[in-house]
Amino acid sequence: MYLMNVSLDGYVEDRAGTLEWTGMDEELHQWFNDDMRRYAAMLYGRRLYETMVPYWPMAASDPDISEVELEFARLFLDKPKIVFSSTLESVDWNSRLVRGDVAAELPKLREEFAGDLSVAGPSLAAGLIANGLVDEFKLVVHPVILGGGKRYWPEHDQPLDLELVEERRLGSRFLLLDYRRR
Numbered sequence: 001m002y003l004m005n006v007s008l009d010g011y012v013e014d015r016a017g018t019l020e021w022t023g024m025d026e027e028l029h030q031w032f033n034d035d036m037r038r039y040a041a042m043l044y045g046r047r048l049y050e051t052m053v054p055y056w057p058m059a060a061s062d063p064d065i066s067e068v069e070l071e072f073a074r075l076f077l078d079k080p081k082i083v084f085s086s087t088l089e090s091v092d093w094n095s096r097l098v099r100g101d102v103a104a105e106l107p108k109l110r111e112e113f114a115g116d117l118s119v120a121g122p123s124l125a126a127g128l129i130a131n132g133l134v135d136e137f138k139l140v141v142h143p144v145i146l147g148g149g150k151r152y153w154p155e156h157d158q159p160l161d162l163e164l165v166e167e168r169r170l171g172s173r174f175l176l177l178d179y180r181r182r
Contacts, residue, residue, distance in 0.1 A: 003138040
């Protein structure tokens with residue numbers, strides 16, 4: 001399963017490579033918490049891992065953190081994370097570094113973890129999508145037009161035939177679109 005916040009025009013990062021354009025409210029954050037519980041492990045690309053790690057492992061010490069954010073911080077720490085990178089030297093916080101090809105490593109990970117795996121990061125997902133290894137695509141659409149940046153969908157030669165399995169309004173601003181391969 002590949003899940004990302006996405007702008008109306010299909011970007012997951014702005015032109016500066018940041019996620020600062022996303023606006024989380026409590027209901028959306030709770031949805032992310034609930035969704036994270038269903039995965040046996042999280043697969044991260046280097047960039048998204050480096051975005052998450054500076055804050056979430058120490059978030060509990062933030063005096064301004066909300067209860068729903070504290071819950072996410074605990075879930076983040078507890079959930080096994082497999083980080084694919086050829087440049088990182090090490091990873092922490094219940095994470096394991098893998099340098100191999102993600103398409104070659106995925107069958108081993110599916111055997112190791114009983115349950116669904118979540119793919120986070122558009123570059124990591126691109127290799128899996130190209131090899132037909134992503135069966136579910138979740139987009140949390142934010143009401144913003146970025147006009148450029150990193151796209152949710154990678155370039156590909158063949159159409160992806162998808163079926164909408166869920167659409168849901170999250171809070172007053174966000175829309176969840178959940179697709180599966182047909």
